[in-house]
Amino acid sequence: KQWYQRRVAITAGRMRQLVNATDEQVEKMRHACKTFFWHKGVDLEHGLHRDDWVEANRVFAEAERERERRGEPSLIALLSNSYYDVLDDDGDGTVDVEELKTMMKAFDVPQEAAYTFFEKADTDKSGKLERNELVHLFRKFWMEPYDPQWDGVYAFKY
Secondary structure, eight states: OOHHHHHHHHHHHHHHHHSOOOHHHHHHHHHHHHHHHHHTTOBTTTBOOGGGHHHHHHHHHHHHHHHHHTTOOOHHHHHHHHHHHHHOTTOSSSBOHHHHHHHHHHTTOOTTHHHHHHHHHOTTOSSSBOHHHHHHHHHHHHHSOOOGGGTTTTTTTO
16 A cells, blocks of 8 residues: 555544444545545555656646635645534534644644644634635645745644
């Protein structure tokens, strides 16, 4: 198995253990991950060579912008929404910092990263992440040029 296939399986398994995710939610998350990374150029059998990652991200970003121009569904939103559905453990339609810590734990990132991530994502300062706020932050991560001020948000410094 390639790195990303193992990562998807491990992350999905951890999410199932850490929250009250249904089999359907976990399968939806797996499908979203596979779809997303396939569109980024990650081959299901061979992965993607490290040297090709930057170009693959550039091509993906351009294709994502084109999908948006045509009114087609965003693959970033597909991925973000699948995580959101699993993270909203209490079913209130929002994600709080405690629920966000679950994602950090599933990705083997120190849970304190959740506070930095949450602070940047909660743009309306409501104390809860709405779906569009998480999509916006995922979009920023996948579509915008690297900016070191965001390292704590995306867990690069951990």
